[in-house]
Amino acid sequence: MLPSERPGRCAPSRSGRLCFRFRGESIRAKILIIDDEPNVLSVLYALLGGQHECKTATSAVEALEYLRSETYDLVLSDIMMPGMSGLELLQEITRLCKDTVVVLISGNLNIQSAIGAMRYGAFDYVTKPFNLSDVEIAVDRALRHQSLLKANLQYEHHLEDLDRKSTR
Numbered sequence: 001m002l003p004s005e006r007p008g009r010c011a012p013s014r015s016g017r018l019c020f021r022f023r024g025e026s027i028r029a030k031i032l033i034i035d036d037e038p039n040v041l042s043v044l045y046a047l048l049g050g051q052h053e054c055k056t057a058t059s060a061v062e063a064l065e066y067l068r069s070e071t072y073d074l075v076l077s078d079i080m081m082p083g084m085s086g087l088e089l090l091q092e093i094t095r096l097c098k099d100t101v102v103v104l105i106s107g108n109l110n111i112q113s114a115i116g117a118m119r120y121g122a123f124d125y126v127t128k129p130f131n132l133s134d135v136e137i138a139v140d141r142a143l144r145h146q147s148l149l150k151a152n153l154q155y156e157h158h159l160e161d162l163d164r165k166s167t168r
Contacts, residue, residue, distance in 0.1 A: 036082060074139065074142050101143070
């Protein structure tokens, strides 16, 4: 049995899969959820808030304020919002918060917008109306990816420290 499959280690979820782990331990990830539809925000907050520390924003401008003052492991954002779009927000996130993973949500099942989202740096793309288990799976995959990025960065710093010590 893999460490991530140990029973009783995470809060239960609809799919049984939502759990952010690092070295076998459960971690509450910081997630920023952005959507201009209050019903969608409340559904996503209810889905993810029990397992993770979630904050919600109703616009990209509000989200940027949060992103400038706090770090987040994951941003889950709608694409179509008034004012700044989710794609424009994605570009700002990749510039400001290099360690934050982004999953975009869209009511438009257009392959071109999905490709565009990935080109701008989105980790994944979920379409509305979404199945809650699909959202859980996308969030879980994104958080696992983010934990691997962090672990890789720590390893690189460790190797640089070893290299500096050996060249003294």
